[in-house]
Amino acid sequence: MSGSSGRTVSLRDRMLLASVALAAIVIGVFVATILAVSAARTATKQEARSKNLSVQALRYEKLVLDIENGVRGYALSGDKRFLAPYHNAKAALPDQRRLFASLASDQPVQAARARTLEGLISIYVETFADPVANFSNRGAAELAFDSVGREQAATIHRNFAQFVNAEKDLSDDREHAADSKSQHAIELGVVGLTGSAILILLFAIYLARGIARPVTEAAAGAGQVAAGDLSIRLSQTGPGEVGELTKSFNEMAERLEATHSELEEQNAALRESERLKSDLVNTVSHELRTPLSGVLGFTKLLLTRDFDPETRRHYLGIVDAQARRLSGLLDDFLDVRRIEEGRFERAKELVDMATLLEEEAQLYRQQSPKHEVAVEIDHPPLSVIGNPDRLRQVIGNLISNAIKYSPQGGVVAVTADRENGAVRVEVRDEGMGIPAGQQSQIFTKFFRGDAAASGITGTGLGLAVSRDIVESHGGRIGFSSAEGRGTTFFVELPGANGVKDRQGHDDDQS
Amino acid sequence: MERCKTILICDDEPALRELIRASMDDGFEFAEASDGIVAMQLAQQLDPDVVILDLMLPRLSGLEVLARLNEDERLRDVPVLVITAWNETRDAVLAAGADDFVTKPFDPEDLRSAVNRLVAA
Secondary structure (H helix, E strand, O other), X not given: OHHHHHHOOOHHHHHHHHHHHHHHHHHHHHHHHHHHHHHHHHHHHHHHHHHHHHHHHHHHHHHHHHHHHHHXXXXXXXXXXXXXXXXXXXXXXXXXXXXXXXXXXXXXXXXXXXXXXXXXXXXXXHHHHHHHHHOOOHHHHHHHHHHHHHHHHHHHHHHHHHHHHHHHHHHHHHHHHHHHHHHHHHHHHHHHHHHHHHHHHHHHHHHHHHHHHHHHHHHHHHHHHHOOOOOOOOOOOOOHHHHHHHHHHHHHHHHHHHHHHHHHHHHHHHHHHHHHHHHHHHHHHHHHHHHHHHHHHHHHHHHHOOOXXXXXXXXXXXXXXXXXXXXXXXXXXXXXXXXXXXOOOOOOEEEEHHHHHXXXXXXXHHHOOOEEEEEEEOOOOOEEEEOHHHHHHHXXXXXXXXXXXXXXXXXXXXXXXXXXXXXXXXEEOOOOOOOHHHHHHOOOOOOOOOOOOOOOOOOOOHHHHHHHHHHHOOOEEEEEEEOOOEEEEEEEEEEOOOOOOHHHHHHHHO | OOXXXXXXXXXXXXXXXXXXXXXXXXXXXXXXXXXXXXXHHHHHHHOOOEEEEEOOOOOOOHHHHHHHHHHOOOOOOOOEEEEEOOHHHHHHHHHOOOOEEEEOOOOHHHHHHHXXXXXXX
């Protein structure tokens, strides 16, 4: 994930960018709204100005009318008193003209019209009204009035009417613009504010779902891990570093779980090994104590009591046998050490398995009157290359096991023959068999199954040692067993090719 | 003259059965069992005066034999001397109903006097 984190923008930067973008959008919306409002205000102002201009135009025209009426009154009556409106209007005319001109100046067309009006009015005043007002001859004044003044005044009024109409159209346009602009400003404001509110809400939801929730989940998950639940996994959502967090969290939990189960397995293996060792101590204790009891007990009796020579000899025989058994047990334990240190002796010679089997069977026949140890060998001799003591140990183990694990007695059948160039030996009993659940463990050192509970003696070493011996001879050992019906162990050893009789073995040795 | 006392020896090791026999005073009769089942059969048949019981017996363990003897109306009072390989089991063995106790390897003299005590009691 380190690669992708390099090219994506970091979460902090992204949040910063999102905040800045949001702020920019909100500011943009406000600016647009303010612009729209000010545009509406400008339009409203222009409309007001337009109306004012119309009013001023009417006043301007009224002054012209006053001049006209004053001059006409004077021309008709010859009475100077009628000139009063003319004088008043003439006095007010310059101010009114300036005001009008300045109000009309913002619209070029109207300004031009205003200048035309100004020109017409000043011509009217200078070339008609002033001379008429200064005439003393009433008839000439009336004539002038009728011929020129009436026409000029009509032109002025037409121009005024034109101006006012134009201004009215303009005013209508402006009013319309003001209306639409304020409408526009209101719409923009509403849409902008709603949009900003939605954006802010979306950002908040993004924060809550994209960041806050995964982080909260991670915190809860960490709590559960701390409490010992290592199976917890987070859903891998969330942007950028939050996604990384959940992913890393899951990886961590997985690794912890793996380590934990590994440790538990090791722990179980250690416990099992401890248990086997503790079993071994008990086994060794019992296995050694029984022959030791024989040795010490009979020795004590021989030392403290008098026996006839025959009895004494018999007891000494037992002491000897038990001492040998002790020695054999020690050998077993030493064999285990040798197996562990990998230094089993490998001195090998030609061995006839047929003879070896007969001898071992005879030995065990004497030890267990309850069992019939039957040997059947079809094609003697069966020569293999090996260490006779070690092979004897293997066969002895198998026969001894067959007897031990059929406590009610019965036949122990020992058979041997050649098979595909190998020598195959089978030892079959009619005993208790090996429970299916224990079959995979019986070659494990110190494993004794239910033997201890059944009162069957042994160290749990025999089969482990036997397998090592057979394998060091290049052979294999195995078994088949049915619980309650008996067990058959087999040993296959590579045959000694070309040397078929025991004579060859003796020659080799000489 | 009172009848010979009978001792039932239960041990799967022939050499130890012989040692026990040799350790005893004269004047006892012996019966021998090499596993727990035979031990129970002989006990019921012979009603022995003392039972000497090894705990590690095939087929039926010594503790099991002890329990069955205690369940039996007739055999409940027969004194039992237990032979075991472990000192630690002493309390368990006595709690299970044994009357005395020797640990392997045992001194034949200790065994003899222990059996004599049980017979006299």
